[in-house]
Amino acid sequence: MLREADVVVIGSGPAGLTAALHACRNGAPNTLLVEREEELGGILKQCIHNGFGLEQFNRDYTGPEYAERLISDLRKTAVQCFVNTLVTDITSQRIITALSPEHGAVQIKAKSIVLAMGCRERTRGSIGIPGTRPAGIFTAGVAQRLVNIDGYLPGRQVVILGSGDIGLIMARRLTLEGARVAGVYEIMSYPGGLKRNIVQCLNDFDIPLHLSRTVTEIRGRERVEGVVVSRVDDALRPVDGSQEVVQCDTLLLSVGLIPENELSRKAGVELSPDTGGPITTETMETSVPGVFACGNVSTVFDIVDYVAETGVTAGSCAALYAGAGPHRDRRPVDIVAGENVRLVFPQRYASEDDLTLFIRAAEPMERPVIVEVAPPGSKITRPYARPNEMLKVKIPRSKLAGVRKPIKVSIKEK
């Protein structure tokens, strides 16, 4: 059965919900939101802590409240939602194949598509920890799901590897639920998560954070019995003789997130080796005309407000595309990472809108810095640059009129 839609949004987390809402508000009432789980909301449902929407709504929501607000806004629009629906294929001609118990196998021809599939967690396999393979090893997000949705405590004596935000949040959560968190171990010399999470999730509960340390062996036959942690040198190699055994029955991994782009690849979307997500312009359009992307499928953001911001852009621009079709003389210029910049998003500028840049520093600089964007030669001052806190700068379209050369973004000492 072939259906038709103006805009099809894939994924109903914060990016997808926002994109669907804004597609509808910008002239695409025939918008379809497709979600593979049984409920809308994506990862927000299990993020029961507060801190969501401070910038966007000036309110301090928990994840479920934030989701419910967006969903109730969405229910007031004409947007149609398919839940329990798994998208299995997207073509570059924007034909989507999806499977669901309710609708069977469906094909949808979309005028434009918004990719909002989010990201997934890196696992033990991605970082290759030696040792046995007992029960009791979880990624932080899986543990979060078990505790907050399934009401199940995954362990009593916990070690957390990696200081990403989900790991920090889970250190507090498990402590409140009565588990003992022996410590958080971070291979880098600086924490991965936001500073405020170090304070309110670790310091508040006297949970130690050990920097420049990693787990070098997992022990235990049936169940985890302990881990060996080692100090690492500047090249991140374990230092001989620094090994220490930490008793635990559970190891949580908070060792990074990877944008989930299997579908993007099928659609022929060009991916960035830096972000792991689609290369997009400031309108969030990918290299395939009419296919847009937003949120953590594009690049892993620190806070939901940034995710939603890209959702607003992708949804509105996808609606415009569905109405007016492609821009004929679109010749975007590249945006490239310069001095002390690990990645910059978006990666292209198509002269269609103001340019909002999200920038991740390569190395921490704990002093005032200048973010230089050239052309046009804008210099923006920030009090510091840290790899764990994305910098956001906005360059007005008027300053970029007629830009032909690649735009270089650098973080320099002030």
Add this chain to the structure above:
Amino acid sequence: MPTEKRHFVCVVCPIGCEMDVVHDGVEIISMEGNRCDKSEEFVRQELIEPMRILTTTVRIRGARWPVVPVRTDRSVPRRLFTGIIRQLRGITLQAPVKMLDVVAGDVLATGANVIATRTMPRE
């Protein structure tokens, strides 16, 4: 009164301003590093009694999931977290529950209500 220098990280918003504060145990004598007034209020409160929003879950019967997420509707003293959680362990809700429904009123005489943070229909 003797003064002390202490480093604070504001947790009011994700910016997380870092501040060097000189105080006498009760009042701020000087502070630098904050970008807005909220941080000053935060530090003043930290000196008296650290206050936080508590988020956790409560058991529920008759719903799709066995637990429903909850929060305190205002900040409560952090030292009372364990006591509030213990009180909430004794509660089992019956579906349906609507977002913002009061799960426990005036917990441990803090003046804060514990409220549901999502709607859970009866299944």
